[in-house]
Amino acid sequence: QVQLVQSGAEVKKPGASVKLSCKTSGYTFSKYYMHWVRQAPGQGLEWMGIINPSGGSTSSAQKFQGRVTMTRDTSTSTVYMEVSSLRSEDTAVYYCARGRAEFDSWGQGTLVTVSS
């Protein structure tokens, strides 16, 4: 079955970077885009960006451009997202989600806490 397993919780200081991973299994990695979505405490879901695992092309929401880098490793069927220049407002649960238009499978989420 399709599985998306994300890396563990992180605690970072303001200004630091964090690199999250999402290891996939149960399907052909190159055939589905992967999205990143986050949810800050008490807030709704927020779309961050998308990566095409086939060629590696990416696109991110305007709000995150310049601060978010998405990559993939086809040998391990894993996608990564690095967020730089962290600030307290980046404290959130970050999800990877598989899909072309709709997101049909989600990772379990990674809590990132940004605190001095």
Next chain:
Amino acid sequence: QSVLTQPPSVSGAPGQRVTISCTGSSSSIGTNYDVHWYQHLPGTAPKLLIYGNNNRPSGVPDRFSGSKSGTSASLAITGLQAEDEADYYCQSYDSTLTASGVFGGGTKLTVL
């Protein structure tokens, strides 16, 4: 402020029918982008409920249905059950933001 607008909350008694609206614009829902719906329970990953405006993934009860018209979409839940109490989000894309994914602000469904 979300690109897609949802009511913050709706409620209904067990067995009743509720609807959740999702209003977009000519650059999002109105540009022929499909609308998808997710159910989100605290501490869990969101679950795809409706895709392509009105299609249910395998395993989703037929009590859940979706529709789309113009720049708006709706999620309907009939025969409300206590386990339906959750947050619901609509999702689509917006052509003014380089086809960025967009979510509604979410609607908290309370089963009375």
